[in-house]
Amino acid sequence: MSTASKARAIMLQGTGSDVGKTVLVAGLCRAARNRGLSVRPFKPQNMSNNAAVADLPGEAGGGEIGRAQWLQALACGVPASVDMNPVLLKPQTDIGAQVIVHGRMRGEAKARDYQALKASLMDAVMQSWERLGEGADLVVVEGAGSPAEINLRPRDIANMGFATRADVPVALVGDIDRGGVIAAVAGTHLILPEEDRRMIVGYLINKFRGDVTLFDDGLAAIERFTGWRCFGVVPWLREAALLPSEDSVVLERAVRGRGPACKVVVPMLSRIANFDDLDPLRAEEEVEVVFVPPGSPLPSDAALVVIPGSKSTIADLAMLRENGWDKDLAAHQRRGGRIVGLCGGYQMLGRVVRDPHGIEGGGGAEGLGLLDIETVLEPEKIVRNVSARSVIFDEDVAGYEIHLGRSTGPDTLRPAVTIDGAPDGAVSPNGRVWGTYLHGIFSADRFRAKFLEELGVRGGGTDYRAGIENALDAIADHLERHLDVDALFAAAR
Incomplete structure (x- = not known):
């Protein structure tokens, strides 16, 4: 492999946006920590206006990272670092965004101009990747969007562009709640070039409601189309609603409070x-x-x-x-x-x-x-x-x-x-x-x-931080029950 972290790594990529990758990565990080592993989160490129300030400075100094990577660092039990999210895009208009590199604002770029910047940004991604793995047992990587966006593949730094460069195996995440998950997984297999397809070691289904045995025929169909192994089917994780959200799409279906006092x-x-x-x-x-x-x-x-x-x-x-x-x-x-x-x-x-x-x-x-x-x-x-x-x-x-x-x-x-x-x-x-x-x-x-x-309001002031920690533990427990976590971690390299 051309460049690699010293830690073993596994990457979650989605069949689309908002399939639950952020929560799954946080849950897997907490599961790894509960197993006694030294674990770190990593997202090469993030797009979000929900930012956090890193607890630890990177080599380039402290600064902004995606809120999701702050949460995932909390799940790992380690201070957040700018190296956990080396490239952060903060949308300002429908076609332009502020570009944050290693926690610092590099400038602004329109979407078309940003594509030309990606070659230089990959260097920043790989610098953080090298630093982040020092002393860790495992790194759990989160992709962005979907590898099926093959029109973006030539300059990709967020999904297969990173995975192939760093030689990180990929588990694909499909969201059954939005419908069409068989086509989403099989379609991703169909359109990926062979170089990218060979990086995928299996898939998992997320956000399932009801009796999972009712989807046995669906899993069999996906296996026929792809040959990929299934790491498991994750139920709808109610505790995810207790975690800080990163994508404003969740606001369109935000759950209201239980007591309208x-x-x-x-x-x-x-x-x-x-x-x-x-x-x-x-x-x-x-x-x-x-x-x-x-x-x-x-x-x-x-x-x-x-x-x-x-x-x-x-x-x-x-x-x-x-x-x-x-x-x-x-x-x-x-x-x-x-x-x-x-x-x-x-x-x-x-x-x-x-x-x-x-x-x-x-x-x-x-x-x-x-x-x-x-x-x-x-x-x-x-x-x-x-x-x-x-x-x-x-x-x-x-x-x-x-x-x-x-x-x-x-x-x-x-x-x-x-x-x-x-x-x-x-x-x-x-x-x-x-x-x-x-x-x-x-x-x-x-x-x-x-x-x-x-x-x-009387009796307010519940222990908010404890609620987040408890939610992370509960999600990790769910993943241990519904995923073959042993196999998923064993696929890391």
């Missing part, structure tokens, strides 16, 4: 980012979190509206107005409702957002005017994990910052939090509207309990 409303911005900030609220029994799609009004019975992060603040401000959500927010405020803005959402709450450096195309936009602040977008990107303290509730909080911009104005004299002793965010004079650049603030259990108490 307190309704939290979140407008689904076109470039919504870091929406997992809301996960700790969704985990509370007495909270219902509703993501409102474009074309629908914000519900009038909301106790709280959260304006989430955005990859394109100015464009999403325009979207808010196009959907009439600015008027809904004003009405919500008049009714005495509370409003919180996080990162880009915080910027939108101010009087104006200025873009003198053309970061989002130049010019600027009028804000919602709910906080007396103004924001200037600046080229230097702040990326860091932080410890902080809530000024409003006098509780320790923690999280991370990923933003371009600086906000100033009279309401910043009432900061929402302090970070390393420095004020951050702003609070309205009546205290009902506030914003901050701090992502992850709702993960702090004691802060969340006090915050929800003001909204009429």
Whole structure:
């Protein structure tokens, strides 16, 4: 093989996007850890606006990685590193994205231009691959999209382009919940070139509901068409809903809270980012979190509206107005409702957002005017994990910052939090509207309990982190029962 990690490795690739690869990789990482193995996650290229800040710096320094790789590192019981996701694409428009390499912003590229960059990015991928395997027993690799996208194969760095370069065997994942899984697996076998097909050591079926024996004929059909072995059929993993999600497609079918005592409303911005900030609220029994799609009004019975992060603040401000959500927010405020803005959402709450450096195309936009602040977008990107303290509730909080911009104005004299002793965010004079650049603030259990108490929720503040750990353990247990994990790990090389 041309280049290889010192650890053994197995890669999961999907018959399509959103087949559950991220959760399966996390579960396998936790299963390997429970077996006493030193395990690491790896995703060569990721596309997501849900980013995390790496716990450990890579050789190029610390920075951004996909939220999924942060979760998978947690499953492994190791600090997250930028080498776990060397290339991260953060979509800004329908045809362009910010390109993050080894945790640092390299620039912006349109989809067509990005294809030309891939040859140089493969070098970055392989550098991380070499470093990541040092001292590990096993690396579980996650592909992106599908290897069946053969039109992208010549410059691929995310699926078979990486697998063949690093000589990593592949297990194919099919999603039976969306239908057509026999055709998806057999069709992938049919259209892959022989060089890629020989990398596949077997397949597994994910998201099965009901009696698995009813699919025996389906498995037999796949074997006839492909000759591949089946590693198992995974049932619908309900615990997956308790894990941070990376792909905003899940918001279109988000499960609402079990007790509608307190309704939290979140407008689904076109470039919504870091929406997992809301996960700790969704985990509370007495909270219902509703993501409102474009074309629908914000519900009038909301106790709280959260304006989430955005990859394109100015464009999403325009979207808010196009959907009439600015008027809904004003009405919500008049009714005495509370409003919180996080990162880009915080910027939108101010009087104006200025873009003198053309970061989002130049010019600027009028804000919602709910906080007396103004924001200037600046080229230097702040990326860091932080410890902080809530000024409003006098509780320790923690999280991370990923933003371009600086906000100033009279309401910043009432900061929402302090970070390393420095004020951050702003609070309205009546205290009902506030914003901050701090992502992850709702993960702090004691802060969340006090915050929800003001909204009429008693007994909030469940141990959110413990819930994630328990979900990972439960998923690992399911995989041990329903997959031939021994065979899957034995196929690694």
